[in-house]
Amino acid sequence: MIDAWKEAFGMVQNDKGIWQWDDWMDRWKQMNKAYDELVKQWNRFVAEYNALVLKRNVGRPLGADEAQIAQVRKLDRAGKSLRAIAAEIGLGLPTVRTILARDNGSDRMTKKRWQKLHPASSNAAATS
Numbered sequence: 216m217i218d219a220w221k222e223a224f225g226m227v228q229n230d231k232g233i234w235q236w237d238d239w240m241d242r243w244k245q246m247n248k249a250y251d252e253l254v255k256q257w258n259r260f261v262a263e264y265n266a267l268v269l270k271r272n273v274g275r276p277l278g279a280d281e282a283q284i285a286q287v288r289k290l291d292r293a294g295k296s297l298r299a300i301a302a303e304i305g306l307g308l309p310t311v312r313t314i315l316a317r318d319n320g321s322d323r324m325t326k327k328r329w330q331k332l333h334p335a336s337s338n339a340a341a342t343s
Contacts, residue, residue, distance in 0.1 A: 221234060224236070225237040225239055225240075262332045263332065263333070266329060266332050266333075277310065277313060277314065278306065278307065278310045279304075279306055279310055279314060283304055283306060284314050286304055287300055287304060287306070287311055287314045287315065288314070288315070288318070290303065290304075291315055297311050297312060297315075
């Protein structure tokens with residue numbers, strides 16, 4: 216039975232006659248260590264990834280539907296003022312501002328989220 220275990224677990228006898236694991240165990244430990252380091256790197260990066268790539272909606276829901284948002288963007292590209300856009304579509308001026316600010320990432324909630332995720336870069340920007 217012990218001989219079957221030695222074969223099953225890939226054990227080899229060293230020069231001193233002691234049974235030990237084959238080289239595959241050392242390779243497995245190295246691969247596992249490399250994998251753990253890769254996971255740590257990803258976990259450090261995931262907050263930045265979510266902030267920049269996913270652009271999650273933070274805060275309360277916007278008071279406009281997709282059609283209104285598209286119309287605000289269209290009227291803004293046409294050169295209308297924010298107040299004229301708000302009056303024409305029937306939205307509040309702060310909602311129109313938020314729609315346009317979200318497009319370039321300068322709205323209040325995106326800035327707050329960025330400061331929460333990157334306090335060091337936010338402090339450096341505030342002091343300079």
